[in-house]
Amino acid sequence: MHRNLFAATAAVAFLATPASAQDMSAPDYPETRRGEVVETIFGEEVADPYRWLEEDTRNSAEVADWVERQNAVTDLYLEQLPARAWFNERISQLYNYERFGIPVSRGNRYFYTRNSGLQNQSPLYVRDGLDGEERLLLDPTTWADDGATALGGWVASPDGSKLLYSVQDGGTDWRTIRVxxxxxxxxxxxxxxxxxxxxxxxxxxxGFIYSRFPEPEEGADFQALNLNHQVYYHALGTPQSEDELVFSSPDFPERNHSLGVSDDGRWAIVTSSTGTDSRYEVQAIDLSRRDALGWTSVPLVTGFEHSWSLIDSVGSKLFFTTNMDAPLYRVVSIDMADANPQWQEVIAEREQPIAGASLVGGHLIVDYLEDASSSAYVFDLEGNQVREIEFAGLGSAGGFGGHGDSDETFYTYSSFNQPGTIYRYDVATGESTVFAAPEVGFDPADFSVEQRFYTSRDGTRVPMFIVRRADVAASGEAVPTLLYGYGGFDISLTPGFSPSRLAWVEAGGAFAMANIRGGGEYGRAWHDGGRRANKQNVFDDFIAAGEYLIAEGITPEDGLAIQGGSNGGLLVGAVANQRPDLFAAGNAAVGVMDMLRFDRWTAGRYWVDDYGYPDREEDWRILRAYSPLHNIRRGVDYPALLVTTADTDDRVVPGHSFKYTAALQEAGLGERPQLIRIETRAGHGSGKPTDKAIEEAADISAFLAYWTGLHPETVNIQESE
Structure with missing residues (x-):
């Protein structure tokens, strides 16, 4: 059964004025104390009156009181939005489908997550044999009354007898590891x-290997800089205090170190980084000689110049993807049994960037991005293409893990109008069979998914996905549009399913996702084109996307909303400052808003690869020119802005959003509201319970709908066979 989205006579009215007589203009904001901090930086006086809002709510009663007063105003405002109840109900319905994680086999056991629909967290299950009876292994829904304690990473031991897993509490990046x-x-x-x-x-x-930081000082868990990352080995049955140090860099405390082990258990690979850039040093540890050599490592790559990612090993031969001499990546190998090991090319660089690779059944499976949509090919170990794995339309594939001696792998495929379906793939025959397919309350054919290309300010051709109801697309009607972007850290945006986005489209709006520079959609050059001194290209690309949507009649001039999270929150803040006339409303989620001080907290120091160094004058002047906090245009009419963050976000600390919101509210930006929604017991996004995710999405959607003229309450969604 699926849902007919609209009654035969239903028409969506897109009105220039609100659907409700309720006055939803800017409310009276809570008073925010202005401090007197002024610093002279590179000859310029920079005021920072809200620096006191950088304090952790756990350590400052004044900040905690400010949060409470801001939430009280925002909650009252959001409760009055006419579309809030509609979005809450419809997003809940769209979330309520059974969804599976990609199965992982160890021994004869298969491990996977499964959520029945509205469970706050996804329990972990195991089967003995692929067709064996399902058994509940871990149920994180029982770990906390508020559902905010989540299952983090997990991995079964080689024979499937033990499970190593991590616990994430309240959205923090810190993890507790159990067995x-x-x-x-x-x-x-x-x-x-x-x-x-x-x-x-x-x-x-x-035993197992993991990475950790030293224990922070009391009260500094969520703000102190993360330094001195180390890799340890833990022998089962022993206390953590006895863990063996595997790898560290005491002379370079800013370096991070992660470690993986090849599928056959022979090789441990230590990958070191200095920031967020994909520039690594790589060490190899021969675990077959650990009794004699301990944790002695052999350097494979030095210099932090290129990306290197272990695929797997076959005996003494290690396979990697790299962008060394290949900005779009290639596959290489090195034989550690050779007297003088040298890198050998296995699969040459293509016109599309490699998004991932795995080694299964004596073959390499390589996932490529073709204009931000997935394609995948199977190669033999000499690099000869065997076949393409066929997908249905514009979408995203992921998974393809497995064992070198097994022909079996699993992958997921999804799109904007289709939740992830899990497939079992036979590498020997090339056959894909469905392992788990979601039963959803809508017909994917009722939606139009297309890709268009537009021209940015400097002439760069940029792709953008546009999703609409099929009837809306056919009519050519300009409708309220939600434009989403990110543009940073080599992260690619690809098609994927979102209940809140689909609800927006069901309501008659359009959803657009722009693949702006700064991401990895076209390899290293696309990333480089949107970072450091080139960061303005990101904002220009996003602004050009909005102008294109208006010029092409996708959205009316007063009907464009924008949204982004983290680096995307920075994006929303920057373009709202630069083109407040272009956007009707925006949601800046967990954003990096103070570009002059971002490197002072937790993981912020890593971001200098994308943003530059605030203590270097050349970089500082670039950052000063677009920092959302420092470029608010006083007395100018701004879009309606809803800032969202969480008190346990220790990735982008909430002080960024606190200071930014205080500055917005003080600046006199017209009749439209600038509000902040602060979630408790939540972090940067991962581990958020389903009920909180639905509530937040409904609030954001209703806010953006009101200020763009989208009225979902006029859309009758009727159930039919």
Whole structure:
């Protein structure tokens, strides 16, 4: 059964004035104390009157009181939005479908997550054999009354007898690592604290490797800089204090170190980085000689110049993807048994960037991005193409993990109008069969998904996906449009399913996603074109996307909303300052808003690769020119802005959003509101319980709908066979 989206006579009215007589203009904002901090930086006086809002709410009663007063005003405002109830109900309905994670096989066991629909967290299940009876292994929905404690990473031991997993509480990046006996469900006494930005890797069946930081000073858990990352080995049944140091760089405390182990258990690979750029040093540890050599590592790559990512190994030969001499990436190998090991090319660079690669059944499966949509090919180990894996239309594929001696792998495929379907793929035959397909309350054919290309300010051709109801697309009507972007850190935006976005489209609006520079959609050059001194290109690309949507009649001039999170929150803040006339409304989520001080907290120091160094004058002047906090245009009519953040965000600390909102509210920006919604017991996004995700999405959607003239309450969604 699917839902007919509209009654036969239903028409969506797009009105220039609100659907409700309720006055939704800017409310009276809570008073915010202005401090007197003024600093002279590179000859310029910079005022920072809201620096006191940088304090953690756990340590400052004044900040906690400010948060409470801001939330009280925002909550009252959001409660009065006419579309809030509609969005809450419809997003809940669209979330309510059974969804599976990609299965992972170890021994004869298969491990996967499954959510029945509205569970706050996804439980982990196991089967003995692919067709065996499903058994609940971990149920994180029972770990906290508010549903905010989540299952982080997990990996089964090589024979499937034990499970290594991490626990994330309240959205923080910190993880607690535990071990379970799979047969009995007994959780061992082993407990690892202060792990962050860590992979999890078994070494045989007796222990595992993880990364951690030193324990922070009391009260500094969520703000202190993360330095001195180290890799440790933990032997089962021993206290953490006895863990063996595997790798560290005490002379370079800013470096991060992650470690993976090859599928056959022979090789441990330490990958070191200095920031967010894909520029690594790589060390190899031969675990087959650990008794004799301990954790002695052999340098494979030095210099932090290029990206290197382990695919897997076959005996003494290691396979990697790299962008060395290949901005769009290629596959290379190195034979550690050679007297003088040298890198050899296996699969040459193509016209499309490599998004991922795996080694399964004696073959390489390589996932490419073709104009931000997935394609995948199977190669033999000499680099000869065997076949293409066929996908249906514009979408995103992921997974393809497995074992070098098994022909079986699993992958997921999704698009804007289709939640992820899990497939089992036979590498030997090329056959894909459905492992789990969602049953959804809508017909994907009712929606139009297209890709267009537009021209940015400097002539660069930029792709953009546009999603509409099929009837709206056919009519050519200009409708309220939600434009989403990110533009940074080599991260590619690809088609994917979102209940809140689909609800917006069902209501008669359009959703657009622009693949602006700064991402990885076209390899290194696309990333470089949107970072450091080129950051303005990101904002120009996004502004050009909005202008294109208006010029092409996708959206009316007063009907464009924008949204972005994290680096995308920075994007929303920057373009709202630069073109407040272009946008009706915006949502800046967990954004980096103070570009002059971002490197002072938690993970902020890593971001200098994309943003530059605030303590270097050349970089500082670039940052000063677009920093959302420092470029608010006083007395100018601004779009309606809803800033969203969370009190436990220790990736982009909430002080960014606090200071930015205080400055917006003080600047006198017209009749449209500038509000902040501050979630409790939540972080940067991961681990957020379903009920909180639905509430937040409904609030944001209703806010943006009101100020763009989208009225979903006029759309009758009727159920039909």
């Amino acid at each position: 379970m006996d799979v047969a009995t469900g007994t959780v061992a006494e082993d407990e690892i604290k202060w792990s962050k930005f860590s992979g999890l890797a078994w070494v045989g069946e007796e």
